[in-house]
Amino acid sequence: MSSCAKILIVDDDKDLVVALRVALESKGYHVAAAYDLPTGLEAAAAQRPDCIVLDIMMPDSTEGFHFVWQLRQQDEVYFKSVPIIVLSAIHEKTDLRFYPDSSDGTYRAGEFLPVQDFLDKPVDPALLLERIDGALRLKPPV
Amino acid sequence: MTQAGELPVSSDLERRTIWFIKLRWWAAAGVIGAAGIARGLEPVDFSIKPILALAAGLLVYNTVLFFAAGRLRTKPVKGDWGRTHPFARLAAPRTFCGLGDDDRVARAALFAFLQITLDFLFLAALLHFCGGVESPFAVFFVFHVVIASIMLSRRATYLQTTIGFLVYAAVVLGEYFRIVDHHPLHWAWPPDAYRTWSIAATSLVVLGATLYLAAYLCSTIAVDLRERVRANVLLSQQIADDKRRLEVAYETLRESERTKSQYMRKVAHELRGPLGTIETALKVLLQGMAGVLSESSRDLIGRAQRRAGELAAITHDLLVLARARGAALDEERETVAIGGLIAEVIEDLRQSAERKRVTISADIASGGVTIGYPVALRQLVANLVENGIRYTDPGGAVTVTLRSQDERLVLKVEDTGIGIAEEDLPRIFDEFYRGANARSYAEQGTGLGLAIVKEIAERHGGSVVVESQLGHGTRFTVTLLPPGRSEASRTPLAQIRLPDSES
Numbered sequence: 001m002s003s004c005a006k007i008l009i010v011d012d013d014k015d016l017v018v019a020l021r022v023a024l025e026s027k028g029y030h031v032a033a034a035y036d037l038p039t040g041l042e043a044a045a046a047q048r049p050d051c052i053v054l055d056i057m058m059p060d061s062t063e064g065f066h067f068v069w070q071l072r073q074q075d076e077v078y079f080k081s082v083p084i085i086v087l088s089a090i091h092e093k094t095d096l097r098f099y100p101d102s103s104d105g106t107y108r109a110g111e112f113l114p115v116q117d118f119l120d121k122p123v124d125p126a127l128l129l130e131r132i133d134g135a136l137r138l139k140p141p142v
Numbered sequence: 143m144t145q146a147g148e149l150p151v152s153s154d155l156e157r158r159t160i161w162f163i164k165l166r167w168w169a170a171a172g173v174i175g176a177a178g179i180a181r182g183l184e185p186v187d188f189s190i191k192p193i194l195a196l197a198a199g200l201l202v203y204n205t206v207l208f209f210a211a212g213r214l215r216t217k218p219v220k221g222d223w224g225r226t227h228p229f230a231r232l233a234a235p236r237t238f239c240g241l242g243d244d245d246r247v248a249r250a251a252l253f254a255f256l257q258i259t260l261d262f263l264f265l266a267a268l269l270h271f272c273g274g275v276e277s278p279f280a281v282f283f284v285f286h287v288v289i290a291s292i293m294l295s296r297r298a299t300y301l302q303t304t305i306g307f308l309v310y311a312a313v314v315l316g317e318y319f320r321i322v323d324h325h326p327l328h329w330a331w332p333p334d335a336y337r338t339w340s341i342a343a344t345s346l347v348v349l350g351a352t353l354y355l356a357a358y359l360c361s362t363i364a365v366d367l368r369e370r371v372r373a374n375v376l377l378s379q380q381i382a383d384d385k386r387r388l389e390v391a392y393e394t395l396r397e398s399e400r401t402k403s404q405y406m407r408k409v410a411h412e413l414r415g416p417l418g419t420i421e422t423a424l425k426v427l428l429q430g431m432a433g434v435l436s437e438s439s440r441d442l443i444g445r446a447q448r449r450a451g452e453l454a455a456i457t458h459d460l461l462v463l464a465r466a467r468g469a470a471l472d473e474e475r476e477t478v479a480i481g482g483l484i485a486e487v488i489e490d491l492r493q494s495a496e497r498k499r500v501t502i503s504a505d506i507a508s509g510g511v512t513i514g515y516p517v518a519l520r521q522l523v524a525n526l527v528e529n530g531i532r533y534t535d536p537g538g539a540v541t542v543t544l545r546s547q548d549e550r551l552v553l554k555v556e557d558t559g560i561g562i563a564e565e566d567l568p569r570i571f572d573e574f575y576r577g578a579n580a581r582s583y584a585e586q587g588t589g590l591g592l593a594i595v596k597e598i599a600e601r602h603g604g605s606v607v608v609e610s611q612l613g614h615g616t617r618f619t620v621t622l623l624p625p626g627r628s629e630a631s632r633t634p635l636a637q638i639r640l641p642d643s644e645s
Contacts, residue, residue, distance in 0.1 A: 013415065019423040026431035122418030122454065125426045 005136055006030040008049035010040035010067060011087070016123070020053065023125035029132075037063045037070075044071060048078060051135055053128070054115075056088040064088070065113070072114050083135035084115040087123055151238045151375060152246030156215055158293055159250055162257065163207050170200040173268065189325065192271040200264055207257060214249065233298040237368040241375050254293035258286050258302050266309040273327035274317045275336050275345050283310060283349065284356050291360035299364075303357040307350050318342050399467065406464035413457045420450045452588070459590035463573070466518055466597040478519055480510040480551060480622075484542055487523045491531060499536040502527065506544040510551055512622050514602045522598040525591040526555040526618050532584050533616070534559030549623075550604075556617040562610035570608055571596040579612070595620070 007029045009017050014035065021031045032047050034040035044052060052071075056064030064086070071079055116138075117131050177193045230248035233255050238247045262283070269277045283306050290302040316322040317336045324336050335341050424447040426432060428440065435443065488502050495502050512519075523542075530540035538558040545552045562570055566577035574589035581587075595618070599606040603623045610616035 013419055016419040016422055019419065019426045023426045023429070023431045121414075122421035122425075125422060125431060126429055 004028070004030070005050040006032065006047060007051050007053060007132065008032045008034065008040070008043055008047060009053045010034045010037075010043075011053070011055035012036060013055065016055075020123065020125065020128070023129065024132075027129055037067050040067055041070060044079070044082070045074075049082065051132055052082060052084045053132070054084055054086050055121075056086050068113055068115060083117075083138070085117045085119060085128070085131055085135060086113070086115050087119050087121055150243045150246070151241055151371060152243040152250055154371070155238070155247060155250035155254070155293060156211075159211055159253055159257075162254065162289060162293075163204060163211055166200065166204045166207075166261070170197050170204065173197045173200070177272075189271070192325075193268065196264065196268055196271065203260065203264075211253070214253065232301075233294050235293075235295045235364075235368055237365065237372045241372065242379070251294055251298070254290070255298060255302065258290050258293075259305055261286055262306045262309045266313045269310070270313050270317070270322065271325050273329070273331070274324055275314050275342055276327045276329060276331040280310060280345070280349055281352075283307075283353055287353050287356045288360050291357060291364045296361045296365060299357050299361045300354075303353050307353055310349060311346055314342050314346060403464045403467045406467075407461060410457050410461040410464060414454070414461075417450060417454045417457060421447060421454060424450060452586075455586070456588045456590065459588045459594060462521060463590055463594050463597060466521075466594055466601060475513045476516055478512055478514050478516045480512060480519065480523075480553065481506040481508065481544055483516070483520050484523055484544060484553075487520060487527055488542065491524070491527055495531050495540070498531060498534075500531050500534050501539045502531070502542070503539065504542045504544075506542075507546055510544045510546060512551055512602070514622070515598075518598045518601065522595050522620065523553070523555075525595050526620075529591055530555055530557035530559065530616075532587070533557065533580060538615075551622040553620040553622070554617060555620075556615065558615040561612040561614050561616055562608065563612045567608060567610065571606070 007024055009020055009024075009031060010033075011017050011020075012035050017033045017035070021033065024031050032043055032049060034043045040054075043049075054064055054067060068084060068086075071082075071084075074080075116135050119128060119131060173193065174197045177190050177197070181190050227248070230252055233251040234244070234248040235251065241247075265279075265282055265286070269279060272279065286306060287299070287303050290299045294302060313322075314336075317324045318339070326333060326336075424443055427435065427443050428447060484504055484506060488504055492502065527540060527542060534540060534557045540555065540557045543552075543554045543556075545554075560579055560583055562577050563579060566575075566579075569575045570577065571592045572589075573593045575593075576587055576589045596606050599620050599622070604621045606618060606620045608616065608618050
């Protein structure tokens with residue numbers, strides 16, 4: 001089931017996107033890519049990926065957060081529930097906490113980030129594949 | 143100009159003036175009391191009314207002075223008056239000039255001069271009404287000479303003394319030449335003593351000599367003492383100046399440190415992005431996700447990945463070091479329970495220790511709490527324990543102890559590892575320095591771990607020392623000062639306080 005899943009990578013680092021694409025496609029995932037916030041939101045709406053891999057510091061510290069909040073704020077269930085895996089090294093700098101699912105649809109800025117998982121950069125591709133697998137098992141593809 | 147923390151001499155003089163006025167209350171009371179007592183003693187017989195009138199006048203005059211003095215203290219001196227008015231310059235004690243409050247000094251001196259002169263007049267009137275040349279109270283003129291020498295310049299003191307003497311002479315000679323009436327004391331003197339030229343002359347000469355001698359003695363001593371006060375004031379001004387200069391220098395240094403740390407952080411941050419991508423790409427290759435690799439491809443890519451990993455580790459440590467250096471300027475301190483921190487770090491590292499079959503044990507005395515930066519302290523503990531694990535053979539042990547010792551926290555991390563050579567010991571905390579035996583024993587290592595430990599220890603006002611013997615293990619001892627004192631050691635200048643001026 002997961003091998004037909006579509007993954008959207010949102011990251012401004014084009015070389016990293018290529019590397020991750022190779023890794024994901026080697027396991028049979030379909031990969032779509034976006035390099036900034038507006039394109040990312042468009043792609044998410046248009047392609048409805050089964051999982052989103054997002055660089056939180058893209059290109060500075062705010063775009064990634066905005067992507068998450070703007071995505072989650074949309075009314076459809078899909079947007080509120082699509083698993084997001086965040087890539088970054090921010091946990092050394094902040095005390096960000098995140099919870100698996102939004103319950104009432106409101107998000108407190110700066111405290112909670114409604115994403116499913118969190119990975120350090122530099123990304124270990126095998127680890128990323130594991131986490132995507134895990135996220136997809138909780139939310140099977142639509 | 144004088145500032146807080148320096149010692150203005152004018153406030154000294156102003157205090158003396160108030161004291162002087164208070165003395166006068168007692169003098170008035172004394173006059174009334176003495177007059178009352180004397181009136182009851184036989185055979186002294188003199189009219190008490192003029193005395194009482196004088197005393198009343200004294201009280202009134204003193205009240206006026208009291209309020210005038212209060213207002214003067216708060217009113218700033220207008221213009222250049224203290225320095226340009228010739229009489230002000232004459233009256234002000236020379237040693238107290240040029241210390242930054244000349245105007246107030248001059249004003250206080252003039253005020254004193256005025257009071258003393260008026261006092262002389264009162265005293266003369268008093269003497270006139272109780273015996274003139276017969277009066278034993280002529281001696282009181284000396285008091286005012288002494289006070290003048292305290293408050294006024296040498297020359298003004300002599301001037302004041304002369305005024306006093308002339309006033310006394312006016313009374314004696316006035317009565318002698320019958321210009322004014324004589325009010326006899328009816329005491330031990332013959333009734334026409336005041337008309338005897340030898341008595342008049344003697345009393346004038348004796349009192350005159352007494353007054354001038356007193357003026358000389360007291361003003362000499364006063365000048366001496368004032369020299370010392372002046373030296374003190376100049377010294378305190380110097381210290382205040384130096385303190386200000388140091389503060390400026392310190393601020394400049396802090397600013398440049400902050401800039402440097404920010405730069406380091408920016409550079410490290412910029413390096414991490416590309417490095418991370420390189421590592422990921424190489425990992426993707428190595429994990430066979432882009433196709434099967436030949437033996438040599440695998441080998442080369444593996445080497446490239448290892449070197450990229452080294453770079454990443456150095457960049458990470460540089461960031462940590464920069465954060466350690468810069469943070470003292472930005473972050474907030476918190477209460478940190480070091481014991482708990484140690485337990486967490488050991489828990490985090492337990493797996494890697496077990497993989498190497500190195501045992502970690504902790505011996506933590508309770509009460510190990512300090513105020514500091516929790517992330518940094520954790521880094522410090524982690525670096526030391528990681529080093530212990532890294533440089534110890536399988537079967538060895540790393541021990542962490544925490545003790546409270548005279549209010550200091552002492553943290554020891556000891557291992558049974560490869561030890562540090564004696565020639566490496568002095569440089570072991572240097573950036574990028576690794577002992578030769580360390581390099582050959584474990585490839586991994588940026589050489590920054592101990593520099594970070596030292597930086598963090600010192601940022602908390604503490605220190606770190608190392609003891610080691612090659613082949614027999616190493617012990618690191620970190621001492622952290624209690625919260626109050628560690629603050630002081632980092633910002634010494636903020637703690638300098640000069641004694642407040644007594645005003």
